[in-house]
Amino acid sequence: MTPDSSSILHTDCCIVGGGPAGAVLALLLARQGISVTLLEAHKDFDRDFRGDTLQPSVLTLMEELGLSEQLLQIPHSQAHQPHMHTEQGDFTFIDYSRLKTHFPFLTVMSQVRFLEFIIEQAKQYPNFQLLMGANVQELVESAGTIQGVRYRGQGEWHEVRATLTIGADGRHSRVRQMAGLAFPTSNASPLDVLWFRLPRHPDEPDELTALVGHGQFIALLNRDTEWQVGCVIAKGAYQTLRKQGLEAFRQSVVKAVPQFSDRIEQLQNWSQIAYLSVETGCLKRWYRPGLLLIGDAAHVMAPFGGVGINYAIADAVVAANILTAPLRAKQVTLQDLLRVQRRRALPTRLIQTFQSIIQRQLFLPGLDSTQPFQPPALMRLPFVPRLLARFLGFELIPVHVAPAAQQPACPTS
Numbered sequence: 001m002t003p004d005s006s007s008i009l010h011t012d013c014c015i016v017g018g019g020p021a022g023a024v025l026a027l028l029l030a031r032q033g034i035s036v037t038l039l040e041a042h043k044d045f046d047r048d049f050r051g052d053t054l055q056p057s058v059l060t061l062m063e064e065l066g067l068s069e070q071l072l073q074i075p076h077s078q079a080h081q082p083h084m085h086t087e088q089g090d091f092t093f094i095d096y097s098r099l100k101t102h103f104p105f106l107t108v109m110s111q112v113r114f115l116e117f118i119i120e121q122a123k124q125y126p127n128f129q130l131l132m133g134a135n136v137q138e139l140v141e142s143a144g145t146i147q148g149v150r151y152r153g154q155g156e157w158h159e160v161r162a163t164l165t166i167g168a169d170g171r172h173s174r175v176r177q178m179a180g181l182a183f184p185t186s187n188a189s190p191l192d193v194l195w196f197r198l199p200r201h202p203d204e205p206d207e208l209t210a211l212v213g214h215g216q217f218i219a220l221l222n223r224d225t226e227w228q229v230g231c232v233i234a235k236g237a238y239q240t241l242r243k244q245g246l247e248a249f250r251q252s253v254v255k256a257v258p259q260f261s262d263r264i265e266q267l268q269n270w271s272q273i274a275y276l277s278v279e280t281g282c283l284k285r286w287y288r289p290g291l292l293l294i295g296d297a298a299h300v301m302a303p304f305g306g307v308g309i310n311y312a313i314a315d316a317v318v319a320a321n322i323l324t325a326p327l328r329a330k331q332v333t334l335q336d337l338l339r340v341q342r343r344r345a346l347p348t349r350l351i352q353t354f355q356s357i358i359q360r361q362l363f364l365p366g367l368d369s370t371q372p373f374q375p376p377a378l379m380r381l382p383f384v385p386r387l388l389a390r391f392l393g394f395e396l397i398p399v400h401v402a403p404a405a406q407q408p409a410c411p412t413s
């Protein structure tokens with residue numbers, strides 16, 4: 001179905017997906033005076049259990065944009081030295097507190113509020129356009145070059161034509177499928193995660209904590225009045241847990257976190273528990289003529305280490321830095337797109353390898369109820385928590401926001 005030419009919208013860059021990757025890229029390009037249209041399938045940014053952790057690198061990028069102070073006005077908690085509670089005792093497994101940065105902590109902030117904040121900033125640029133409830137379903141292609149997308153919105157077809165189309169539509173990316181790009185073989189993780197919320201009492205510790213023991217590996221993230229609870233399970237165990245019943249699951253949680261005995265009853269049915277099938281993958285090629293994939297659409301991440309949002313945002317920063325000039329000239333070459341992939345593929349593969357190692361060396365042994373959990377000896381070395389903070393917090397080579405062009409678009413307010 002092709003809309004009549006009067007309803008075709010023209011833009012320099014059409015971004016599909018208003019998650020962390022798409023929203024931040026839209027802001028950065030708008031700030032450089034590029035005309036950018038962001039299409040988001042949902043009517044709002046409300047999303048649960050999609051990850052709320054911002055590594056120090058994101059705060060640093062926000063500082064480079066002059067936005068860190070405003071961002072930190074949004075309710076959040078800070079984890080300086082996340083620790084692990086085991087039957088053998090407690091130990092700090094990541095130490096952000098000694099990082100040489102203005103933000104030596106992991107920020108736990110509602111992803112909804114974060115995205116709303118970024119969009120609010122982008123809206124100040126007249127060359128930014130946001131289309132909510134715009135579900136992209138087709139690519140516009142001519143002679144092998146992607147020239148835009150067609151989307152369904154308010155029951156009708158619409159079309160956007162662009163010099164460059166960005167697929168930032170997440171792990172199940174439709175743009176990726178339509179472009180004929182696919183993850184080589186999916187690296188199925190040996191683990192899955194169940195997420196749910198329980199009330200948090202004001203006098204409870206506020207740092208991010210992992211509790212390991214009795215065959216359980218549970219992470220607690222402070223969301224002010226609530227705990228976001230991440231319960232790691234062996235791949236495929238979810239169906240067995242469901243068969244065993246909710247009461248058995250509640251009891252297993254209380255065994256690992258006895259303080260929850262006074263509130264576990266609030267878990268009344270399985271619909272309160274979100275199941276995440278953990279998978280990882282990375283595209284061999286992130287682009288086609290006229291199209292680039294970034295964020296989870298290019299590399300799906302495991303949640304371990306809390307880096308998915310951060311890598312998605314780093315992709316956006318690199319894409320904006322490299323593609324601003326070609327977009328301004330209205331000519332984006334394959335070489336430009338390859339440069340983005342080259343800069344991002346190595347850090348992505350490194351973190352995925354790291355995640356795969358800790359899944360096997362740390363999380364899987366933690367789920368073994370037949371023997372007491374012993375954290376890997378390496379993790380107990382005094383310098384390792386600091387190294388981990390540096391690696392998770394900033395990647396090996398940190399990315400930075402390029403200065404705004406000499407004559408950026410003027411904010412309207």
Ligand SMILES: Cc1cc2nc3c(=O)[nH]c(=O)nc-3n(C[C@H](O)[C@H](O)[C@H](O)COP(=O)(O)OP(=O)(O)OC[C@H]3O[C@@H](n4cnc5c(N)ncnc54)[C@H](O)[C@@H]3O)c2cc1C
Pocket residue numbers: 016017018019020021022039040041042049050051052053054134135136137168169170171173174175195274276294295296297301303305306307308309310312
């Ligand atoms: C349960 C869970 C927990 C996680 N926990 C963490 C964590 O603690 N920390 C962390 O850093 N990462 C975490 N992650 C990973 C993190 O959420 C992702 O890595 C990150 O959100 C990727 O950002 P993105 O912008 O690439 O994609 P997404 O955030 O997935 O955004 C994609 C957007 O595209 C939109 N979209 C999809 N299809 C279309 C379409 N056809 N047309 C228009 N729009 C479309 C979607 O509605 C969505 O808004 C978690 C992920 C999950 C699933």
